[in-house]
Amino acid sequence: MQIGDNCPTFQLLDQNGRTILSDDFKGKKTVIYFYPKDDTPGCTKEACAFRDSYEDFLEYECQVIGISSDTKEKHLQFAQKHRLPFTLLADSDGKIRKLFNVPTSLFGLLPGRVTYIFDENSILIGVFNSQLNPLGHVKEALKMVKAMQKK
Numbered sequence: 001m002q003i004g005d006n007c008p009t010f011q012l013l014d015q016n017g018r019t020i021l022s023d024d025f026k027g028k029k030t031v032i033y034f035y036p037k038d039d040t041p042g043c044t045k046e047a048c049a050f051r052d053s054y055e056d057f058l059e060y061e062c063q064v065i066g067i068s069s070d071t072k073e074k075h076l077q078f079a080q081k082h083r084l085p086f087t088l089l090a091d092s093d094g095k096i097r098k099l100f101n102v103p104t105s106l107f108g109l110l111p112g113r114v115t116y117i118f119d120e121n122s123i124l125i126g127v128f129n130s131q132l133n134p135l136g137h138v139k140e141a142l143k144m145v146k147a148m149q150k151k
Contacts, residue, residue, distance in 0.1 A: 001101055007032075007122040008099045012067070012089040015075035020065075020089060026122050029062035029148060031141045033115040034102045035134075038070045038078035038088075046113070046134035047084055053138050054085050062145045067091050069111065105131040113137065117144045 001008075007030070011021045033050070035043045050057075050064050057064050064086040070078070075088035091097055094111075102112045115137040117126035126144040130136050 001116065001124055001127065003124055003126070005124045007116075007118050007124065008096075010096045010099060012091055012096060013072045014090075015072055015079050015088045017072055020087060022122070025063070025065075025118065027120055029060065029120055029145055030065060030118045030122070031057065031062060031115060031145065032065045032067060032100075032118070033113075033137055033141070034067050034097055034100065034111070035113050036111045037068055038074050039081070042113070042132075042134040043068070044082065046137055047078070048082055049135050049138040050086060051082065051084050053142055056142055057145060060142075060145045060149050063087070065089060067096060069094055069097070103129070115141050117141055119148055 007022050007025060009022050011019055014020050035046055037043055047066060067089045069091055071092055072090040075090055079088055102114045104110060104112055113131045115128045116124055119125050128137050128140040
């Protein structure tokens with residue numbers, strides 16, 4: 001995906017079994033972060049960092065959505081265990097990851113870790129791609145969301 005692209009159209013189940021449509025994001029600033037797997041060290045750090053900054057995102061009227069290939073049941077356990085207040089979506093077949101063109105890392109062995117920031121018109125305004133810097137995703141996303149507020 002390139003800056004200026006529209007958010008792809010998709011639907012996935014969240015950790016509570018509800019169907020979430022990408023069209024639901026229209027009118028809201030949205031951070032969508034793709035991560036490799038629930039309950040792994042880097043992914044847990046990233047999710048907990050988004051949790052710890054969640055109020056800051058809400059202050060800027062921005063929602064946070066996490067997506068991995070884990071099942072909705074696994075997402076529910078992960079969200080409950082770490083008290084995650086945001087939506088986790090189950091992309092079990094990897095179709096949405098492909099739709100967003102999320103790259104793999106380590107010679108295709110690991111699903112990529114990429115964060116996309118969309119404005120309230122569902123236009124992509126920022127991307128942060130780093131497999132090895134899970135905490136940087138939160139910092140960069142928040143910086144971009146704050147910059148949107150100033151415009």
